Amino acid sequence: MIEVKNLTKVYGDHVAVDHVSFTIDSGKIYGFLGPNGAGKTTTMNIITGCLAATEGTVTIDGHDIYEEPIAAKKCIGYLPEMPPLYQDMTVMDYLRFVAEAKGVESKKLSGEVERVMKQTDVGSMRLRLIKNLSKGYRQRIGLAQAILGDPKVIILDEPTVGLDPQQLIEIRELIRQLGRNRTVLLSSHIMQEISAVCDTLIIIANGKLVAEDTPENLEQQAEHEQTLKLSVHAGKEKTKDILAAFGDMVEIRSLKSVNNEETEVELGIQTEEDIREKLFYAFADVHCAILSMVREKQSLEDVFLALTGSGASDKPVGTAKEGGAA
């Protein structure tokens, strides 16, 4: 449906998007994930034709966004980061204008506007001026505008910003509904939100694509990596000596004495084998009691942090694709 090839955008000497390529199939919900300033909005602006790329091509349903912009844009509904609303228009007038500009036939116009108002639940505000509405309503009107004319692809840039929890649930449900027979690409920097609705995640960081996979697969990758937190009845040096016997299998991430007798240690386990039992006997053999041992699995959140590099220093994960996390 959408094919992005080698997309690059350079502002002065700052590279905002760096040779990003991905393909989006129809009938799925894609999550576009990355920390602030990773290049999400820039990429989305380029896909929707709001911005020109320095290099690379974007093809939507077979139409190149530069060669046939009108045909390509007809397939897209876009909600930018700031909902593009005319403050001095009423909700109804605004939606009618967008529908008309999108080329909705005049006979179907009223019905279409009613449909999107119902879907986004803004019908009760139809005669209010947009400037008098709250952030949540503006966001929903922006969404209504994007789905007007029933485009094949819906692109949403952080669609849930400013919504209250109830609206959040409603909007997620709406996005799921839309995703049944259309392609949806939505961006966010919040992992939970995206993993709740998306079929596939596209993760970018520092303008580079770092992963493209289903949330399940990404989670599975992370499961190889486990962390053990131990609290042992031994001094710092002694603990180190005991653990040294395990060689490369464990990596000591932190080691601190609670008091002379007790040490807390965090271990990164570099093997797929369950070594908890071995650890237990290793300490038992030298008469040091393990006071507690907790195994922690990596969550999707950790994968995200590791991939995008923002948490790399304290939570390294070996799942980043080649040329990935900066």
Added chain:
Amino acid sequence: MKAIFKRELKSYFTGMMGYVFIAFVLLFLGIYTSALNLKYGYPGFEYVVNSSSFMFLIAVPVLTMRVFAEERKQSTDQLLYSLPVSVMDTVMGKYLAMVVLLAIPTAVVSLYPLLIGSFGPISYATAYSSIGAFFLMGCALIAIGMFMSSITENQIIAAVMCLGTLILCYLMTALSKLMTSTALASTISLMVVALLISLVVRLMTRSWMAAGLMAVVTFVPLVALYLISPTTMAGAFTNALGALAIFDRMTNFTNGIFDLTGIVYFVSVAALFCFFTVQAVEKRRWS
């Protein structure tokens, strides 16, 4: 384009803008009509049109300042970019809405010659060709204002730039008389202008190559012309400046001459600045 045009036109009348603009134009023409025709009894409407045309200096910047600057400020330009509407259609939709807004007071004013005519014989041809020229000149000035609005996101800056440009055009005839018109002075002045244009090219393209090329392409014919026939260069600079005096193109119409070149001139200025606006809006996507 139709959707954009309708939205724009409607927005003028949901706010104060449309009413204020129409009232302002009618007020000015009304004051001059009562003073010149009714009080002093001049038998022609063309005097009114000619003397009151300076009100465009205020009316046009106020009308045009928000047209693109506001879109950028409120980031609604993203909507326009993502809609399946070409930039050309967007620009023309907005421009035509403003032209229609100007056409409303012009239509009202078109009744005045009939009113004056009922008191004695007047030249309707002169009156109506003047009103036509007045309208076309307004269209040309609106295009200039629209362009100024498209290159900034600050309405005030757009208004000030537009006002400055229009004042310069208004005073151009007087200014050009201040310049010496000897061949050497003209050549040097034109070369300075060419140099400035080259610098603008350098700023816009960040390429010394393009700027240098621009300078050479403009310098060579100027110097060649000066060396081959100095007489053609005499007064060339004042003539070039005179071409920018938009307001003076009205004079022929008010003197009872139906000046076809004047009409071509106004239409060309309007078309040129609409084209510039399209380019300025397109350019923003590439920055």
